[in-house]
Amino acid sequence: MNKRINIAIDGPAGAGKSTVAKMVAEEISFIYVDTGAMYRALTWYALQNDCNVDDEPGLVNLLKKTDIQLINQGGVLHIYLNKQDVTEEIRSSEVTGQVSYVAKHGEIRKEMVAKQQQLALAGGTVMDGRDIGTAVLPHAELKIFLTATVEERATRRHEELVSKGIKSDYLSLKKQIAQRDKLDSEREVAPLKKASDAIEIDSTSMTINEVVEAINALIDKGDYNVE
């Protein structure tokens, strides 16, 4: 039997990648791989160890001593760093503010990409990030580039934080997202970019279910192996 496909979902912060990737993966019993969580975990560890985010050799050294695992526990993806559950910690605003500086280093990306490719070797993954369709899985059978306006993405994040009882300021959130978009799109190594063979979905006025349905329709249309 043919190997199961891999599905790549890229796009800017707050476009809905992780939410829809998780749902699509669950429906077809694929493994969801959150590559952003891997960069976030290293960033958290660097902050813990007073390693400057501009210090590429220092970060590489730290990464060598780091075992990052993504484990699905009862439908929730938990992130472990050297066996410590850091699922919550890596979402802090401090990590969010620094992660793009860590992710811009070529040597760090090389290591992360190798780990991510390993996870997708057997097929059967839905992987989300910034460079999945362009660098990590250039041969992924289905590539989605998910977008939404910066205003809509900031509104979504704002509402998400407020619903969790976390204080949030819409304007500074919007500024932070725009800054991260800029850093991620303008870096030299594997910038955030739509792969030439990716299908763009603008989710600005779509619900989560509508986006999931659109991706399911593309899976059906392509008659891909998801069994």
Ligand code: CDP
């Ligand atoms: O969930 P959110 O969109 O806020 O971000 P994320 O997916 O957790 O990714 C956090 C950061 O990691 C991004 O802003 C990028 O700087 C970096 N990243 C990357 O460079 N390449 C990836 N494949 C995934 C994330």
Ligand code: CDP
């Ligand atoms: O992973 P990424 O940063 O691209 O976005 P996300 O974390 O999946 O989604 C950010 C927030 O937007 C979440 O609270 C989602 O529930 C929400 N969302 C939405 O309201 N409508 C969509 N079409 C997609 C996501």
